Amino acid sequence: MSVIENAYYSAANHxxxxxxxxxxxxxxxxxxxxxxxxxYQDASPHNVxxxxxxxxxxRVCIGDDVVAQxxxxxxxxxxxEIALVIGASMGAQQAYEWAVRFPDRVRxxxxxxxxxxxxxxxxxWVQTLVDTMRCDAAYADGWYRQSSDMSAALRRHAGLIxxxxxxxxxxxxxxxxxxxxxxxxxxxxxxxxxxxxxxxxGDLLSQAWKWQHADVSRHAGGKLAAALATITAKTFVMPxxxxxxxxxxxxxxxxxxxxxxxLRVIEDVYGHVSLFGVNPSxxxxxxxxxxxxxxxx
Amino acid sequence: MSVIENAYYSAANHxxxxxxxxxxxxxxxxxxxxxxxxxYQDASPHNVxxxxxxxxxxRVCIGDDVVAQxxxxxxxxxxxEIALVIGASMGAQQAYEWAVRFPDRVRxxxxxxxxxxxxxxxxxWVQTLVDTMRCDAAYADGWYRQSSDMSAALRRHAGLIxxxxxxxxxxxxxxxxxxxxxxxxxxxxxxxxxxxxxxxxGDLLSQAWKWQHADVSRHAGGKLAAALATITAKTFVMPxxxxxxxxxxxxxxxxxxxxxxxLRVIEDVYGHVSLFGVNPSxxxxxxxxxxxxxxxx
Numbered sequence: 001m002s003v004i005e006n007a008y009y010s011a012a013n014h015x016x017x018x019x020x021x022x023x024x025x026x027x028x029x030x031x032x033x034x035x036x037x038x039x040y041q042d043a044s045p046h047n048v049x050x051x052x053x054x055x056x057x058x059r060v061c062i063g064d065d066v067v068a069q070x071x072x073x074x075x076x077x078x079x080x081e082i083a084l085v086i087g088a089s090m091g092a093q094q095a096y097e098w099a100v101r102f103p104d105r106v107r108x109x110x111x112x113x114x115x116x117x118x119x120x121x122x123x124x125w126v127q128t129l130v131d132t133m134r135c136d137a138a139y140a141d142g143w144y145r146q147s148s149d150m151s152a153a154l155r156r157h158a159g160l161i162x163x164x165x166x167x168x169x170x171x172x173x174x175x176x177x178x179x180x181x182x183x184x185x186x187x188x189x190x191x192x193x194x195x196x197x198x199x200x201x202g203d204l205l206s207q208a209w210k211w212q213h214a215d216v217s218r219h220a221g222g223k224l225a226a227a228l229a230t231i232t233a234k235t236f237v238m239p240x241x242x243x244x245x246x247x248x249x250x251x252x253x254x255x256x257x258x259x260x261x262x263l264r265v266i267e268d269v270y271g272h273v274s275l276f277g278v279n280p281s282x283x284x285x286x287x288x289x290x291x292x293x294x295x296x297x
Numbered sequence: 298m299s300v301i302e303n304a305y306y307s308a309a310n311h312x313x314x315x316x317x318x319x320x321x322x323x324x325x326x327x328x329x330x331x332x333x334x335x336x337y338q339d340a341s342p343h344n345v346x347x348x349x350x351x352x353x354x355x356r357v358c359i360g361d362d363v364v365a366q367x368x369x370x371x372x373x374x375x376x377x378e379i380a381l382v383i384g385a386s387m388g389a390q391q392a393y394e395w396a397v398r399f400p401d402r403v404r405x406x407x408x409x410x411x412x413x414x415x416x417x418x419x420x421x422w423v424q425t426l427v428d429t430m431r432c433d434a435a436y437a438d439g440w441y442r443q444s445s446d447m448s449a450a451l452r453r454h455a456g457l458i459x460x461x462x463x464x465x466x467x468x469x470x471x472x473x474x475x476x477x478x479x480x481x482x483x484x485x486x487x488x489x490x491x492x493x494x495x496x497x498x499g500d501l502l503s504q505a506w507k508w509q510h511a512d513v514s515r516h517a518g519g520k521l522a523a524a525l526a527t528i529t530a531k532t533f534v535m536p537x538x539x540x541x542x543x544x545x546x547x548x549x550x551x552x553x554x555x556x557x558x559x560l561r562v563i564e565d566v567y568g569h570v571s572l573f574g575v576n577p578s579x580x581x582x583x584x585x586x587x588x589x590x591x592x593x594x
Contacts, residue, residue: 119465119468119469120468120469120481121460121464121465121467121468121469124456124459124460124468124481124485125460127456128425128453128456128457128460131429131453131456132428132429132432132453135429135432135433135449135450135453136432137434152432153432156425156428156429156432159421159424159425159428160425162421163418163421163422163425163461164460167418168416168418168541168544168546168547169546170418171416171417171418171421172416172417172418172546172547172550184417184421188421244465247465249465249466249469250465250469253469
């Protein structure tokens with residue numbers, strides 16, 4: 001099986017990273033990623049060879065991510081206690097997984113704009129992304145020849161991001177102006193399409209499956225309250241005020257179930273896209289909250 | 298050119314309707330619908346024959362709808378003064394068109410869950426519907442053989458409706474239960490797919506174009522405030538509290554520009570789907586507002 005050459009997933013684009021060898025990784029969904037290497041920042045279906053390449057890439061869940069990360073920290077870097085687990089969006093789902101799975105080793109947790117279990121509205125949202133990839137004639141059941149064959153699908157994907165990652169207020173108030181764009185179409189093409197067009201559809205679909213199945217409650221027989229009650233890390237739950245993807249009310253519902261936790265809503269106008277840090281005040285609020293979290297214990 | 302046989306668009310399904318002959322209708326976008334018949338409730342690309350059939354169906358806008366309706370009322374039914382123009386969703390956009398276009402003949406207007414001009418977020422939303430139709434291999438540039446060839450596209454269309462016509466709260470609170478469904482999937486299949494699956498993709502695309510281009514401001518050189526200031530009808534603007542498609546804040550922005558108008562928000566939990574009247578209190582609130590509107594002048 002061939003790999004897809006895709007310059008997006010390179011050190012030149014993402015900065016230098018180190019690959020840590022964590023050996024074979026048995027996945028929750030039963031397959032095994034053999035000879036798994038974990039990049040210290042990122043990893044994906046498009047660059048795997050062998051029987052599990054491309055469309056046959058196994059279903060990897062948030063739990064598998066965290067098992068791989070923990071093994072890298074312990075076996076490669078020699079780190080066992082974690083002072084702070086922080087992550088945004090699906091990274092927040094990893095942070096929840098860390099806090100629930102290793103309660104005696106995680107001292108602080110900061111899930112930003114993400115939930116402990118994917119809510120139904122989010123599952124429906126992600127399905128629209130999956131649908132727009134899979135329906136493309138070029139997709140060929142996942143065996144398209146190169147990432148750019150899925151260019152039209154990735155453009156539709158960016159259109160769905162325009163709908164849901166940004167708020168109604170963003171479009172009505174023409175907030176793309178303050179980001180240096182000359183029209184809403186200029187923003188969609190110059191920012192959103194620019195962000196998603198270089199990616200690989202198979203990688204995005206793999207990520208979509210992972211997103212739809214994020215759920216720490218599986219550690220407590222499906223009971224979310226019981227799972228979150230086991231968290232001992234000092235936790236700040238940080239939704240973004242205008243986020244439709246992981247709405248503040250859903251994040252607050254998680255937070256209410258975590259002992260000793262606090263809800264710190266980050267006020268911003270760019271919806272889920274606020275995570276790009278386009279607004280200076282986003283980073284200021286984040287820094288202030290993390291400083292408080294650091295000092296809290 | 299053949300027409301598409303589609304039982305959805307029949308008197309058996311929509312109830313009996315009368316076809317009024319309003320002659321040739323010259324459209325704003327320059328084509329002419331020849332020998333136009335207007336059904337007293339509904340009309341569409343799938344049932345036109347000749348050079349403008351199917352994929353070549355001309356672009357019809359809200360203004361054309363209203364010109365046709367006005368001609369039907371005046372020429373066929375002999376009605377010139379309108380006591381109340383009422384419409385929901387794109388029907389509300391028709392109501393705005395009536396009130397701006399014929400200020401001396403419309404006494405009251407009740408636009409429900411719709412705006413006078415399609416806002417940018419709405420245009421982006423409708424584009425996701427367009428994209429999911431057009432990308433389908435079966436679409437064949439609009440020359441698919443029968444409506445059911447677009448079944449997969451219509452299923453994706455229903456998935457997008459699930460995302461945006463209902464609110465996050467609807468899914469989180471499992472409000473489909475009170476509508477008699479056993480799971481969210483049961484609701485999506487049994488209600489949303491059931492609603493859209495029998496329709497014709499070409500008709501929906503024609504409607505999508507109309508939706509994206511709704512704009513009464515073209516009567517005042519693109520100035521919305523100037524256009525709405527000309528309304529003399531007593532107007533109640535009635536958004537739905539949980540509606541993401543035509544959000545209350547967008548409807549309120551219109552209302553603020555209409556002399557002597559009132560904002561009457563209908564409180565309901567089913568988002569834009571509230572319009573199906575599934576909640577008894579929806580109809581009660583609507584009746585109360587219309588009673589007040591009737592008595593107001």
